[in-house]
Amino acid sequence: MLKKILITLSLITISSSVLAYEYKIGKLEIDHLYIRVTTGTNVSAGFMTIENEGDQPDKLLSVTNVSFAKQVEIHETTMDNNVMKMRPLNQGLTIPAKSKVQLKPGSYHIMFMGLTEPIVKDKKYKASLNFEQSGSITIEFDAEEAKGYYQEKHKH
Numbered sequence: 001m002l003k004k005i006l007i008t009l010s011l012i013t014i015s016s017s018v019l020a021y022e023y024k025i026g027k028l029e030i031d032h033l034y035i036r037v038t039t040g041t042n043v044s045a046g047f048m049t050i051e052n053e054g055d056q057p058d059k060l061l062s063v064t065n066v067s068f069a070k071q072v073e074i075h076e077t078t079m080d081n082n083v084m085k086m087r088p089l090n091q092g093l094t095i096p097a098k099s100k101v102q103l104k105p106g107s108y109h110i111m112f113m114g115l116t117e118p119i120v121k122d123k124k125y126k127a128s129l130n131f132e133q134s135g136s137i138t139i140e141f142d143a144e145e146a147k148g149y150y151q152e153k154h155k156h
């Protein structure tokens with residue numbers, strides 16, 4: 001009986017460490033962070049989910065403290081006559097109250113340009129996310145290969 005309880009406890013410990021890459025600042029919860037592994041290009045994109053549990057909207061204003069890229073912008077991908085285009089969100093990305101915004105391929109993303117090193121699997125990439133209401137938080141992206149979706153055409 002005691003043995004069974006111990007096994008159960010250790011399983012709980014394992015599953016909670018899987019959730020270690022979750023960040024919380026103010027009323028925001030940030031999850032599923034990853035940056036795309038590069039294959040010879042000097043641009044990459046970062047993705048995440050941001051959930052706002054608060055009653056007030058917040059805004060991701062900028063991404064700073066990035067050591068591996070010369071320029072970082074918040075982008076939106078749109079379709080214009082079947083041509084995929086990206087535009088920088090110079091006013092920031094709004095996270096409405098009580099809702100979740102997904103940065104994902106084909107939609108919002110963090111654009112890293114002028115990479116000073118390749119993005120390789122199993123490395124972590126640090127950045128600071130700066131929010132209008134909640135302030136700044138330093139996060140880490142896991143590097144993941146682009147798979148299961150089309151390669152984005154980058155038009156800058």
Ligand SMILES: [Cu+2]
Nearest residue numbers: 075086109111
């Ligand atoms: Cu982009």
